[in-house]
Amino acid sequence: KAGVTQTPRYLIKTRGQQVTLSCSPISGHRSVSWYQQTPGQGLQFLFEYFSETQRNKGNFPGRFSGRQFSNSRSEMNVSTLELGDSALYLCASSLVAGLNEKLFFGSGTQLSVL
Amino acid sequence: AQSVTQPDIHITVSEGASLELRCNYSYGATPYLFWYVQSPGQGLQLLLKYFSGDTLVQGIKGFEAEFKRSQSSFNLRKPSVHWSDAAEYFCAVSTGGGNKLTFGTGTQLKVEL
Numbered sequence: 001k002a003g004v005t006q007t008p009r010y011l012i013k014t015r016g017q018q019v020t021l022s023c024s025p026i027s028g029h030r031s032v033s034w035y036q037q038t039p040g041q042g043l044q045f046l047f048e049y050f051s052e053t054q055r056n057k058g059n060f061p062g063r064f065s066g067r068q069f070s071n072s073r074s075e076m077n078v079s080t081l082e083l084g085d086s087a088l089y090l091c092a093s094s095l096v097a098g099l100n101e102k103l104f105f106g107s108g109t110q111l112s113v114l
Numbered sequence: 115a116q117s118v119t120q121p122d123i124h125i126t127v128s129e130g131a132s133l134e135l136r137c138n139y140s141y142g143a144t145p146y147l148f149w150y151v152q153s154p155g156q157g158l159q160l161l162l163k164y165f166s167g168d169t170l171v172q173g174i175k176g177f178e179a180e181f182k183r184s185q186s187s188f189n190l191r192k193p194s195v196h197w198s199d200a201a202e203y204f205c206a207v208s209t210g211g212g213n214k215l216t217f218g219t220g221t222q223l224k225v226e227l
Contacts, residue, residue: 004157033212100208
């Protein structure tokens with residue numbers, strides 16, 4: 001069974017641009033979560049989607065948004081990029097959304113904002 | 115709000131030695147606790163989790179963790195470390211419903227041969 005697939009693997013953008021990251025969960029998984037990882041702030045929860053509905057949202061500005069499609073694939077979008085948005089963005093999937101679910105993480109998209 | 119503290123940023127152990135990585139959490143009720151490992155350039159892999167029952171939890175790759183409510187701790191242990199265990203280890207707590215995890219800052223493990 002294929003794992004969680006994130007594309008692209010690396011991305012370079014300039015300040016003010018917008019970017020869209022993609023995540024394909026493990027087949028059969030309906031929950032997708034997104035995390036931002038930086039050396040300074042560590043791993044921070046962005047949002048979670050289940051059955052195309054946002055269930056949880058972290059403490060990030062409105063420039064960060066996401067969505068989930070009927071096939072459970074998810075995208076996250078960051079508009080008006082800032083230097084501080086440079087980070088590894090990790091996507092995780094699980095069968096359902098619950099407190100005890102095992103999350104399967106992708107290898108991430110490394111975003112560099114110049 | 116819940117929080118997770120991993121006091122050790124870096125730890126170095128010799129191959130074959132025992133390992134203990136510390137994790138303390140702050141949360142009023144019984145938390146759901148996890149340990150994840152991240153190898154360079156990779157995503158995170160679940161080692162083990164605790165949500166109720168036996169306070170000693172067995173995980174993959176020979177790891178175990180013990181939940182101690184009185185100390186608000188969930189320390190990760192391994193009796194004999196292998197060079198391939200070199201990675202970054204994250205303790206996490208789930209309290210917000212769904213799959214929202216709060217992670218600690220991580221402990222970077224180096225294994226000397």
